[in-house]
Amino acid sequence: MRVMLAKLAVLAMVASISDGVVLSKCDVRDHFEALLKKLPNDSNPTLLFNVEKMIAIATCHVELASGFNTSAVKQLTVPSDFNGGPGHRRKRSSSEEDSNSSEKKDRPKGGRSKPTRRPVPPKDVWTLYGIFQLPDRVMCDSGLVPSLNICQTNCSNFLDDDVDDDIACVEQIIAKVMAGQQGEAKLLLKKVHSLVFQKECLAVKYDNYFAGCP
Numbered sequence: 001m002r003v004m005l006a007k008l009a010v011l012a013m014v015a016s017i018s019d020g021v022v023l024s025k026c027d028v029r030d031h032f033e034a035l036l037k038k039l040p041n042d043s044n045p046t047l048l049f050n051v052e053k054m055i056a057i058a059t060c061h062v063e064l065a066s067g068f069n070t071s072a073v074k075q076l077t078v079p080s081d082f083n084g085g086p087g088h089r090r091k092r093s094s095s096e097e098d099s100n101s102s103e104k105k106d107r108p109k110g111g112r113s114k115p116t117r118r119p120v121p122p123k124d125v126w127t128l129y130g131i132f133q134l135p136d137r138v139m140c141d142s143g144l145v146p147s148l149n150i151c152q153t154n155c156s157n158f159l160d161d162d163v164d165d166d167i168a169c170v171e172q173i174i175a176k177v178m179a180g181q182q183g184e185a186k187l188l189l190k191k192v193h194s195l196v197f198q199k200e201c202l203a204v205k206y207d208n209y210f211a212g213c214p
Helices: 002-015 025-038 051-066 094-106 155-159 164-178 184-196 199-203
Strands: 073-079 123-129
Touching: 025 051, 025 164, 051 199, 123 155, 155 164
Parallel strands: none
Antiparallel strands: 073 123
């Protein structure tokens, strides 16, 4: 029921916004280049591996995630206890441990116990907004879920044809990562990365990917 209400609310928001546009690959590249020029020269060394490679990967992600559409909206349904990262396993709660130990004690010797059905973990609905697919759980406030609202803005602002505020939000996120931000924000950003970013973009080459751009 909660998922259905969230979808209806998102549809209503998108229907009220009609001034989104589809940018070109070259436009997005230019926006990323302008953003990187604003970064200080003493940036985190982990971000200084290859600027062109970074721009190609980021633009590829935008293409696959939103199709360069500034009014794109998508939803993700993920386990609420998911902490991101490959191979992550949820830690068992004390109640689960107690339940498992009692099952072992009560199990008759030489016999098979009946399989018990594990409870389905609760789900979180994340809505991704705009050309960069910024999630309401972290970057903006949609009014649908609790949010850190790092960029201090309403998510609907990411759905028009002005991408300056989207860029400013991405700039804030990069600044927080460079500053070594800890806590819930770091965990949620890691979660977003593992769920949203496409592995196939890691193989793109700048010259080939932007071959048609001036």
